[in-house]
Amino acid sequence: MATLxxxxxxxxFSTALEQFAEAVGPDWVFSSDEDVALYRDAxxxxxxxxxELVASAAVSPTRVEEVQEVVRVANQYQIPLYPISTGKNLGxxxxxxxxxxxxxxxxxxxxxxxxxNERNASCLVEPGVSxxxxxxxxxxxxxxxxxxxxxxxxxxxxxxxxxxxxxxTMNGYRDHFDAHCGxxxxxxxxxxxRTGMGALPGSKTWQEYKYGFGxxxxxxxxxxxxxxxxxxxxxxxxxxxxxxxxxxxxxKYEDLIPLMDTVSYLVNSGxxxxxxxxxxxxxxxxxxxxxxxxxxxxxxxxxxxxLERYAAENDVPYWTTDLRFYGLEKANDAHAEYAREKFSxxxxxxxxxxxxxxxxxxxxxxxxxxxxxxxxIPNMTVFSGLAMQFRTSDNPNFGDLFxxxxxPKNGEAVFEAQRVFTEVASEFDLPLRFFSSLPSTWxxxxxxxxxxxxxxxxxxxxxxxxxxxxxxxxxxxxxxxGEYRAAPAFQDLVMxxxxxxxxxxxxxxxxxxxxxxxxxILSPGKSGIWPKRLRDA
Amino acid sequence: xxxxxxxxxxxIAATTLPVSFCTIFPSMAVGQNRSMHELxxxxxxxxxxxxxxxxxxxxxxxxxxxxxxxxxxDITDLWYQDLYFRWKQGPAAIAGLTEPPAIxxxxxxxxxxxxxxxxxxxxVSQNLVSWVIExxxxx
Numbered sequence: 001m002a003t004l005x006x007x008x009x010x011x012x013f014s015t016a017l018e019q020f021a022e023a024v025g026p027d028w029v030f031s032s033d034e035d036v037a038l039y040r041d042a043x044x045x046x047x048x049x050x051x052e053l054v055a056s057a058a059v060s061p062t063r064v065e066e067v068q069e070v071v072r073v074a075n076q077y078q079i080p081l082y083p084i085s086t087g088k089n090l091g092x093x094x095x096x097x098x099x100x101x102x103x104x105x106x107x108x109x110x111x112x113x114x115x116x117n118e119r120n121a122s123c124l125v126e127p128g129v130s131x132x133x134x135x136x137x138x139x140x141x142x143x144x145x146x147x148x149x150x151x152x153x154x155x156x157x158x159x160x161x162x163x164x165x166x167x168x169t170m171n172g173y174r175d176h177f178d179a180h181c182g183x184x185x186x187x188x189x190x191x192x193x194r195t196g197m198g199a200l201p202g203s204k205t206w207q208e209y210k211y212g213f214g215x216x217x218x219x220x221x222x223x224x225x226x227x228x229x230x231x232x233x234x235x236x237x238x239x240x241x242x243x244x245x246x247x248x249x250x251x252k253y254e255d256l257i258p259l260m261d262t263v264s265y266l267v268n269s270g271x272x273x274x275x276x277x278x279x280x281x282x283x284x285x286x287x288x289x290x291x292x293x294x295x296x297x298x299x300x301x302x303x304x305x306x307l308e309r310y311a312a313e314n315d316v317p318y319w320t321t322d323l324r325f326y327g328l329e330k331a332n333d334a335h336a337e338y339a340r341e342k343f344s345x346x347x348x349x350x351x352x353x354x355x356x357x358x359x360x361x362x363x364x365x366x367x368x369x370x371x372x373x374x375x376x377i378p379n380m381t382v383f384s385g386l387a388m389q390f391r392t393s394d395n396p397n398f399g400d401l402f403x404x405x406x407x408p409k410n411g412e413a414v415f416e417a418q419r420v421f422t423e424v425a426s427e428f429d430l431p432l433r434f435f436s437s438l439p440s441t442w443x444x445x446x447x448x449x450x451x452x453x454x455x456x457x458x459x460x461x462x463x464x465x466x467x468x469x470x471x472x473x474x475x476x477x478x479x480x481x482g483e484y485r486a487a488p489a490f491q492d493l494v495m496x497x498x499x500x501x502x503x504x505x506x507x508x509x510x511x512x513x514x515x516x517x518x519x520x521i522l523s524p525g526k527s528g529i530w531p532k533r534l535r536d537a
Numbered sequence: 538x539x540x541x542x543x544x545x546x547x548x549i550a551a552t553t554l555p556v557s558f559c560t561i562f563p564s565m566a567v568g569q570n571r572s573m574h575e576l577x578x579x580x581x582x583x584x585x586x587x588x589x590x591x592x593x594x595x596x597x598x599x600x601x602x603x604x605x606x607x608x609x610x611d612i613t614d615l616w617y618q619d620l621y622f623r624w625k626q627g628p629a630a631i632a633g634l635t636e637p638p639a640i641x642x643x644x645x646x647x648x649x650x651x652x653x654x655x656x657x658x659x660x661v662s663q664n665l666v667s668w669v670i671e672x673x674x675x676x
Contacts, residue, residue, distance in 0.1 A: 086649060087645075088645070379613040380611060381611045381613060
């Protein structure tokens with residue numbers, strides 16, 4: 001047994017493990033080095049160093065009552081717990097705890113799809129249900145419903161939504177926490193709480209109406225350490241009739257501004273219900289043309305005017321956006337035609353029609369369609385790409401540490417972010433191309449500048465990555481940008497950036513934490529929220 | 538005809554894997570206080586159709602009477618159409634010669650599905666890894 005919970009004697013820990021075993025069965029308490037190693041964060045930026053966040057043991061309950069008993073035992077011996085759903089949050093901490101020595105509460109065996117309601121397009125699931133499980137349950141039932149899943153799809157709807165994870169289909173479903181409806185939570189004192197209409201015994205609308213009566217507290221259990229979520233409802237999308245994608249190409253650097261504004265208008269007015277994604281063929285084509293590669297590799301970042309000249313001379317668009325429409329085929333066509341008219345206001349813009357689909361896709365179509373998470377179909381394909389093969393070799397880059405700053409959804413903000421982040425890239429000798437990339441567009445009114453920093457089994461590489469990450473947080477804070485999600489190793493840093501009025505938000509969280517978890521047993525340090533006994537220490 | 542156990546013990550090493558595998562695999566078994574005769578029966582052998590070494594590995598497994606599954610890097614279908622169902626019934630050992638991402642994912646799926654761990658992993662070439670996942674019996 002390599003690690004003990006801090007402040008817990010070996011004897012107490014052994015007794016607690018025995019009591020965990022009584023609660024969940026002896027086969028489902030894991031304390032051998034080999035078993036506990038499986039809960040290490042494979043992409044830890046501290047891999048092999050003293051500061052690596054590691055578990056002391058893991059326990060895997062299968063029923064709510066068992067979770068309650070685990071919590072009771074943990075309170076008795078002041079053992080920190082770290083609940084995970086399926087623990088696939090790679091790049092944001094994986095299954096490793098936020099406080100070394102915690103016992104991971106692995107909820108993988110609580111994997112029942114409790115309800116799929118086709119009439120109201122909703123479901124109720126347990127935390128161990130993966131996106132694959134839910135997708136299969138819907139298919140088996142023959143329900144004409146879609147899930148919205150991340151890429152890859154091996155995570156769980158509950159775990160992903162609680163960490164504010166995102167997907168790829170229609171507005172209203174891509175923000176997974178926003179698409180939830182109703183929770184069941186085991187509190188730190190062992191009580192079971194149901195939120196929204198679930199608080200009403202015999203409720204008929206737990207997965208239909210979010211708010212119930214009184215303060216809506218569901219958000220308190222996301223990215224938090226206030227409870228262990230054991231059930232969650234989600235809204236599912238009725239399968240649309242059809243899908244079409246179109247693209248718009250523009251040729252000037254500043255064209256990104258009206259391009260993004262037009263996409264925002266289409267999304268916010270409900271004309272386009274899918275994502276509008278942005279790209280630059282200039283970066284994609286660089287391998288084919290040494291002259292372009294030279295322009296892009298310029299120290300300090302590419303000169304926009306030089307790239308603009310290259311774009312004009314080679315008839316390569318500077319920017320593109322891909323539009324996505326879901327729904328009735330006729331309505332999609334009408335919406336796309338309207339979009340074409342709106343984009344024609346940008347001089348020189350070209351509108352091109354792309355692939356169309358009608359649903360359900362045949363198995364063959366599923367194999368050939370591009371990016372099938374756009375259609376709510378979970379897969380693991382991302383792990384078979386060349387980039388991932390490179391990352392999963394031992395050196396130099398084993399995996400990713402994600403840096404994800406939320407910035408305004410407009411071209412000016414993107415230009416500023418590219419400039420600022422390129423400076424950081426230069427400072428830390430990171431690939432500049434990376435930092436001139438375009439934002440991810442999951443949200444309707446903001447975008448995420450998402451960077452994948454290399455993590456490795458090489459300590460020096462990880463040290464550099466950590467320093468770069470800290471610098472990114474610092475410059476983001478200086479510009480009014482904050483991270484929407486971060487690995488536990490950096491959650492204090494990120495939370496401290498949310499410092500309005502002398503960090504009143506964090507202090508409020510601490511007040512709540514102390515009140516509902518006085519022993520500080522649930523995920524100490526999660527999102528920078530520490531219980532009093534560890535805060536004072 | 539080569540038996541399944543013989544395939545594990547000698548077949549893999551003799552055909553496609555480096556000498557290191559011949560030494561690592563038995564020592565692993567000894568480390569768990571098991572003789573080679575106690576090695577698990579493989580439910581399936583996984584190979585990657587894109588690599589000749591891996592195809593040979595699959596062919597030899599098949600010739601030994603072991604069921605095989607060919608992938609092309611992506612493990613989605615292997616997981617969703619096959620292992621998902623098999624591992625719902627209970628732990629079952631698999632072995633493979635694949636790129637590292639495949640075993641990276643399968644290791645986690647195996648642990649989620651039941652009490653199965655990677656008990657052998659060795660680099661065979663720059664992009665191929667040999668591996669064995671098998672049930673972990675505690676009592």
